[in-house]
Amino acid sequence: MSNPYLCPNCKTNRSRFNLIQQLPSSVKLDPGTGIIMEEYTDNNLEAFHLSYNGPDKKVQCASCGLIEDETTFVKFAEHNPRE
Structure with a gap:
């Protein structure tokens, strides 16, 4: 994290955030029961099971609670520079 953030929802928070690391499990x-029958790795996925391709990190604004991709917070800070 080397870029400034700005929350696009509350539009004031530039300093308090929760960084959420995403660790997908296939x-x-x-x-019927929701019980896990099988766990997969990227090497043994079935034909109709796509591997996760989302972001590795999400960011939550610690002021208003908004959770978005990191790029959303970075881009909003770029378009609204600190005066």
Whole structure:
């Protein structure tokens, strides 16, 4: 994290954030019970099971609670520089 953030929702918070690391886990659930039947790695995915391709990190504004991709907070800070 080397870029300034600005919350696009409350538009005032530039300093208090929660960084959320996303660690996806690929699983197959029993449709009736929801119990995990099988866990997958990227090497053994089934034909109709796509691997996760979302962001590694999400950011939460610690003032208003908004959770978005990191780029959303960075871009909002770029378009609204501190005066």
